[in-house]
Amino acid sequence: MKKIFSKVLCLLIVSILALFSLISCENNGSTTSNDSSVVSDTTSELSGEYSDDVSEEEYVKDEVIISEEEKQGVIAEGLLGVTGNKVFAYNGYLGYGYNLLEASYYNPNDIKATNPIIDMDKLAADGYVYVNGITSNSIDCVTFMSDSTKEYSKSISISANLEGKFGLTGSFKTSFGMDYSSEIKSNQKLITVQSSLFTQRDFIYDTNNEIVGNYATSAFTKDAEKLSPEALIKKYGTHVLKDIFLGGRFDLNYLYTNIENKSDESISASVSASYGRVSGGATVDIDERRKEVEKNSKLLIRAYGGSVVVDPTSIEKAQASYEKWAQGVEDGKITLVDSSEIVGIWDIVAKMDFANAEAKSKEIEDYFNSRSGEIAAAFKKSASVKMYIASIHVGTGDSEMKAKNVLRQQGILEGNIINLDLNRSCGGDYIYVGYKTTNDSTKALTGICADYFNNANSSNIKFDNCDYT
Structure with a gap:
């Protein structure tokens, strides 16, 4: 019965594919005729695979019908819809490590650039690396507003795909000129407006950790076996960059003191007005609303990408620089500004070919979790302020x-x-x-x-x- 059912199922799949091929031909004329031949060839091969000569045992393991290598071949032909151009030589930020415990939010200065984890030359040569130019040139704006240092760390860590952990302690120094263990008052807020202009996406496409691990550099492989988790993370970072965005990012950071007990809605409106003024949307209404947050904040501005140096403490000068910064990014002065996929180095180590790889992987992950917990414990509660x-x-x-x-x-x-x-x-x-x-x-x-x-x-x-x- 099982064998008969499998045959019926196979014939049903073949019929559906053939019908889809005919419909596509009718809708698209000669353009689709070439594609339909591919579908026809595929259905013929499937029919052959499920012939009467195949034993019942061979139907049991359906998951081995297509191997990982065959899957990559299908992807390479574009049948699964990857967006981007495959490159066979790569000289960018992919494959490097990033310390998401101690670095600031994604930027080129904190990449472990002298110690690559993945041999990107080999990975690209084997067809796993893609680059996609982004032509929309729309600016993506995200605002973080927190009442405590701990809440701020949690928010930006989630945005950096480090959900459930506390890290990116370097962001406090970069964005606010303070240590992450510093104390703020109960009427203060940490506010960051990230204005990102993405122009390029680089990514390693559809590879599991085992495949990526097979392309680890010889130096990382040796160090993974010999170094302590602390030393390994210090040298290589906590995560491998697997899917990243290039372009520019313009950060407005406010250490705001709520002197008159304004509502969160009122503060948010003032922050939006302040950003609107910088980005060129100034109106009489914006000019009035922005004053609350600008008057009562210590301001630090950071710009990544572009070709202008921005005064870090002046809204007026930031406004004067913003348009030139954006134009510089569009003209190709780009850098790392965000990442949508990262891989913990312990997941890479677990797939490596040395005797205690899995045990070493667990040691590294345990150390990472322990350090994240220590960071969480080091945050101070906001000091109460008399009203x-x-x-x-x-x-x-x-x-x-x-x-x-x-x-x-x-x-x-x-x-x-x-x-x-x-x-x-x-x-x-x-x-x-x-x-x-x-x-x-x-x-x-x-x-x-x-x-x-x-x-x-x-x-x-x-x-x-x-x-x-």
């Missing part, structure tokens, strides 16, 4: 919603609206009070007394040696 009432506001309306909306429109946060109608049971409009806060003691209101009562006025109210009765 003061800066101003008091009154909202009125013929409903609770309208009265509160008056306060919201004045920038009062929801948590700073006192949920009590001051005109309750007295007739007339609803009356609500809200307040704004500041951490600047010189801007604080003093001598305020709130008297809540039901039937009679309070009496004998004293605070800080002041009599409020």
Whole structure:
């Protein structure tokens, strides 16, 4: 029964392929006729493979019908739809290591460029390397906004495909001029706007870790067997770059202090306006909204790619440089700016041909996980900041919603609206009070007394040696 079922299944597949071939011919005329012959040849071969002479045992292992080498052959012919041009010589960033524990977010300066992990000449010669030019020239903008150093590390690590781990500690020095174990205050935020212009994608196509491992350099192979995990990572990095984007990236980094307790929405709007001003979208509205984050931030600007040197601390000069930077990138002044696929070096080592390869692979991975945990433990909690009432506001309306909306429109946060109608049971409009806060003691209101009562006025109210009765 199994043999009969397999024959029926095979004939069904052949029939579908033949029907698809005929339909394609009718739709595309002479252009498709050449392709249909390929399909016809393929179906003939399949028919031959499933002849009556094949034993039942040979049907059992369906997964060996096409080998890895045959699969690569199909890919090489383009039948699986790879986008890009195969190159047989390569002189780029693929195959090098990157230390995702201690480096900053992807940039050429942190590549382990003197110690390649993969022999890219051999890998390219065997047809595994592709380069795809990106012609859209659209700018991809991503914003990270975090209340703590730990949260920031987690966010950028996820973006770098290091999900579930803490790393990229070098980003704190590069982006904010601080150590990753530094303490920030509870009213501060770490904000990065990454503006990326991708012009080229380089990638190693459809290779598993075993295939990639077979192309490891002799130096890496020897070191993987002999060096400690710590020494190996220090020399080669934690991961191999397998799929990368080249072009330019323009980073705006703000160490922002929220003096007036602005909402996250308000801060995000100000950040967007600041970036809009730099990238050439300045309007009266943008110019007004940007002031909040620019006035209350320590700013560091980093530009990768392009042909201009950007002043790292001036929004005005960044604005003047941005267009020239983008033009330089489009003209070919490109570099590494991001990666969409990386491979842990332990996964490469596991497939290597030496006696204790799997055990050594586990040692390396365990060390990586341990270091990531140590980094997570080194982050400090944000230091609490004392807040003061800066101003008091009154909202009125013929409903609770309208009265509160008056306060919201004045920038009062929801948590700073006192949920009590001051005109309750007295007739007339609803009356609500809200307040704004500041951490600047010189801007604080003093001598305020709130008297809540039901039937009679309070009496004998004293605070800080002041009599409020």
